[in-house]
Amino acid sequence: MTRRIFRLALAVLALSACQREDRTARPSPVGLESREEVALVVLSPGESQPTVRTSGKAKEFEGNAYHLSQGKKLFTWFNCSGCHAQGGGGMGPALIDDRWIYGGSIENIVQTIREGRPNGMPSFRGRIPDDQIWELAAYVRAMSGNAPSSAAPSRSDSMHPHPAENRTSPSPPVSGGIVPPSGQMPQ
Amino acid sequence: MPAKNFASTRYSELTEITPENVKNLRVAFTFSVGVNRGQESSPLVVGSTMYVLSPYPNILYALDLAKPGAPLKWQYNPKPEAAAQGVACCDVVNRGPTYADGHLFFNTLDGTVVSVDAATGQEAWKSKVGNINVGETMTMAPLVARGKVFVGNAGGEMGVRGWFQALDQQSGKVVWKAFNTGPDKDVLIGSDFKPFYDSDKGQDLGVKSWPPNAWEQGGGTVWGWLSYDPDLNLVYHGTGNPGPWNADQRPGDNKWTSGIFARDADTGQARWFYQWSPHDLYDWDGINEQVLLDMTWNGQPRKVLVRPERNGYVYILDRTSGEVLSAKPFHPITTTRGVDLKTGRLQYIPEKKPHVGKVMRDICPNASGAKDWSPSAYSPRTGFLYLPHANLCMDVEHMEANYIAGTPYLGSETRMRAGPGGHRGVYTAWDVAGERAAWSIKEAFPVWSGTLVTAGDVTFYGTMDGWFKAVHARTGEILWQFKTGSGIIGQPTTYRGPDGRQHVAILSGVGGWPGVVVSADLDPRDGTGALGFLNAMRDLKDVTTKGGMLYDFALP
Numbered sequence: 001m002t003r004r005i006f007r008l009a010l011a012v013l014a015l016s017a018c019q020r021e022d023r024t025a026r027p028s029p030v031g032l033e034s035r036e037e038v039a040l041v042v043l044s045p046g047e048s049q050p051t052v053r054t055s056g057k058a059k060e061f062e063g064n065a066y067h068l069s070q071g072k073k074l075f076t077w078f079n080c081s082g083c084h085a086q087g088g089g090g091m092g093p094a095l096i097d098d099r100w101i102y103g104g105s106i107e108n109i110v111q112t113i114r115e116g117r118p119n120g121m122p123s124f125r126g127r128i129p130d131d132q133i134w135e136l137a138a139y140v141r142a143m144s145g146n147a148p149s150s151a152a153p154s155r156s157d158s159m160h161p162h163p164a165e166n167r168t169s170p171s172p173p174v175s176g177g178i179v180p181p182s183g184q185m186p187q
Numbered sequence: 188m189p190a191k192n193f194a195s196t197r198y199s200e201l202t203e204i205t206p207e208n209v210k211n212l213r214v215a216f217t218f219s220v221g222v223n224r225g226q227e228s229s230p231l232v233v234g235s236t237m238y239v240l241s242p243y244p245n246i247l248y249a250l251d252l253a254k255p256g257a258p259l260k261w262q263y264n265p266k267p268e269a270a271a272q273g274v275a276c277c278d279v280v281n282r283g284p285t286y287a288d289g290h291l292f293f294n295t296l297d298g299t300v301v302s303v304d305a306a307t308g309q310e311a312w313k314s315k316v317g318n319i320n321v322g323e324t325m326t327m328a329p330l331v332a333r334g335k336v337f338v339g340n341a342g343g344e345m346g347v348r349g350w351f352q353a354l355d356q357q358s359g360k361v362v363w364k365a366f367n368t369g370p371d372k373d374v375l376i377g378s379d380f381k382p383f384y385d386s387d388k389g390q391d392l393g394v395k396s397w398p399p400n401a402w403e404q405g406g407g408t409v410w411g412w413l414s415y416d417p418d419l420n421l422v423y424h425g426t427g428n429p430g431p432w433n434a435d436q437r438p439g440d441n442k443w444t445s446g447i448f449a450r451d452a453d454t455g456q457a458r459w460f461y462q463w464s465p466h467d468l469y470d471w472d473g474i475n476e477q478v479l480l481d482m483t484w485n486g487q488p489r490k491v492l493v494r495p496e497r498n499g500y501v502y503i504l505d506r507t508s509g510e511v512l513s514a515k516p517f518h519p520i521t522t523t524r525g526v527d528l529k530t531g532r533l534q535y536i537p538e539k540k541p542h543v544g545k546v547m548r549d550i551c552p553n554a555s556g557a558k559d560w561s562p563s564a565y566s567p568r569t570g571f572l573y574l575p576h577a578n579l580c581m582d583v584e585h586m587e588a589n590y591i592a593g594t595p596y597l598g599s600e601t602r603m604r605a606g607p608g609g610h611r612g613v614y615t616a617w618d619v620a621g622e623r624a625a626w627s628i629k630e631a632f633p634v635w636s637g638t639l640v641t642a643g644d645v646t647f648y649g650t651m652d653g654w655f656k657a658v659h660a661r662t663g664e665i666l667w668q669f670k671t672g673s674g675i676i677g678q679p680t681t682y683r684g685p686d687g688r689q690h691v692a693i694l695s696g697v698g699g700w701p702g703v704v705v706s707a708d709l710d711p712r713d714g715t716g717a718l719g720f721l722n723a724m725r726d727l728k729d730v731t732t733k734g735g736m737l738y739d740f741a742l743p
Binding site: 076116 | 273582
């Protein structure tokens with residue numbers, strides 16, 4: 001009896017681990033990009049919510065340990081860390097906090113990376129293949145604790161400035177963020 | 188000009204404010220610059236107008252001092268490219284406009300030099316000299332002399348190639364441009380070049396002291412202070428740190444970074460060069476102010492240049508030849524043993540060299556240095572150089588830097604903290620002839636403001652928690668202080684107003700490299716944020732908020 005329970009538990013574990021590590025062997029080529037029709041605001045005239053249509057690609061990446069750890073590596077490789085540090089920010093805004101200027105959903109973040117943002121976030125379209133953008137975006141969410149702790153990276157190669165992502169307490173996105181200086185420009 | 192004169196002494200002849208009456212200073216007027224980012228600029232007074240320049244978006248305001256409350260005369264908005272904010276390493280600051288012949292000259296963050304009519308606020312010309320797509324920004328205050336506007340770029344953290352150039356004052360056209368890395372012809376090194384030390388002699392050292400092509404992303408920017416000697420017709424400018432921070436990727440002396448050039452003002456041809464920190468290991472930009480003095484040294488009259496340097500030493504150089512006369516420490520130092528006066532060379536302690544994959548601890552001074560850009564002032568009455576500076580150390584770990592144009596080129600992670608004693612800032616009166624500190628005042632936060640000293644023997648500086656202080660120039664006694672709305676990192680100005688009174692003005696608004704935690708709302712949980720400064724500035728959010736306000740004081 002105990003043995004059966006044990007086996008069952010083992011199977012469940014193995015299966016869940018499978019999903020945790022799930023990935024397609026052949027990622028989409030550089031040229032292709034997913035289409036995300038997302039809003040940056042909760043308002044839409046006459047509607048209770050803006051109309052949003054996402055590609056559904058998020059499911060492949062969110063909560064996937066492999067993609068998250070790839071995202072973490074890419075975050076340094078593409079020099080995101082140079083501008084955002086380990087999420088505390090510097091030349092770019094903090095990413096471990098709960099405030100998002102351009103939205104905190106994975107689709108929003110994919111678009112931030114792809115399109116760039118006006119106050120100095122470079123556009124990485126054509127520089128980073130689409131799937132890697134998704135990996136980065138999934139990891140960026142993990143930085144503020146918005147990824148399951150079973151899948152989020154558990155160690156850092158860096159100077160351990162703060163607890164690893166799997167021990168970061170979740171801070172759900174709040175819209176707003178800082179007012180960029182151009183928003184305060186007189187005249 | 189922000190530095191007061193070509194010699195950059197920031198010494199004012201005004202005597203109305205004295206150690207006795209300074210306690211009576213009152214606010215005369217205030218003005219909001221409308222931008223809550225780091226205010227490193229200096230208010231400038233010409234006749235009865237005060238000019239104030241904001242951080243990005245670099246709006247220039249003219250205030251009418253002849254009217255009560257100093258109302259706005261005009262404002263000029265150069266509308267710089269917003270994306271420039273993303274490539275500015277350490278907040279979107281500007282270190283001030285300068286004035287000459289009826290015009291103001293200043294740089295915008297996106298790499299444009301602007302000339303504006305001082306009376307009307309009309310744009311005279313705009314000259315685009317920097318390229319944000321490769322990470323170039325501009326934050327320094329230009330210097331105008333010999334009909335030329337001297338400017339340099341910033342972006343040493345982005346793998347840019349540093350340059351210094353002269354634009355025609357009337358038209359904004361480039362007269363000459365000198366790079367600070369690469370072949371001699373680009374650096375404007377020719378037959379006039381007579382460096383004092385052998386290590387700076389030889390052909391194309393700006394190429395040979397680097398691994399192949401590394402000089403193309405080698406840094407050596409010019410974002411700090413300039414001085415000019417009209418008799419020698421030499422303009423002096425420092426050069427910034429080499430890139431990347433990971434020094435293992437650039438074996439060699441990395442000429443001509445972290446040093447100082449004396450150049451002919453008309454042609455840009457280099458006359459001499461001296462390297463403060465050859466093969467810099469710690470991000471020690473060599474761009475601080477150079478205070479030009481004529482003094483007696485070992486019984487001989489010498490034309491000298493005094494430089495409180497990021498690496499922790501106050502240097503006295505012969506400004507005709509580049510010879511080092513003295514280099515004495517003013518900050519706790521664990522990284523070097525001093526400067527060999529025979530070879531001019533800084534003596535690194537090899538055990539303190541940071542490496543890839545290993546955390547090197549207790550590096551003092553830290554990356555922002557014993558003293559960063561915050562300009563000092565010299566009083567001929569006391570013989571003291573008043574030094575606003577820091578007391579900081581750091582831990583560093585290197586990793587391989589990956590060059591992607593327009594993104595940071597560092598290969599380094601840093602975590603800073605207070606130096607011995609636990610305070611992070613110091614205001615020191617340095618006895619130049621005596622080569623030692625006369626007195627000093629400890630501050631909780633790095634002293635990131637500039638300073639000035641007057642013939643009334645009063646000096647002024649500000650703190651990052653918002654106090655504007657007046658100090659007795661001889662004793663170091665704090666005579667008066669006023670709490671402004673935000674932290675102070677600006678440069679004080681003193682002037683005689685149309686009302687006949689001596690005024691003192693300062694911009695309040697925290698920011699800059701140590702203050703960006705507040706001005707850009709960084710998250711202090713990550714100590715490596717703001718290139719490692721966050722670790723040392725976690726508590727700044729508890730004591731100040733953002734600001735952008737000019738305060739002007741006068742006696743009642």
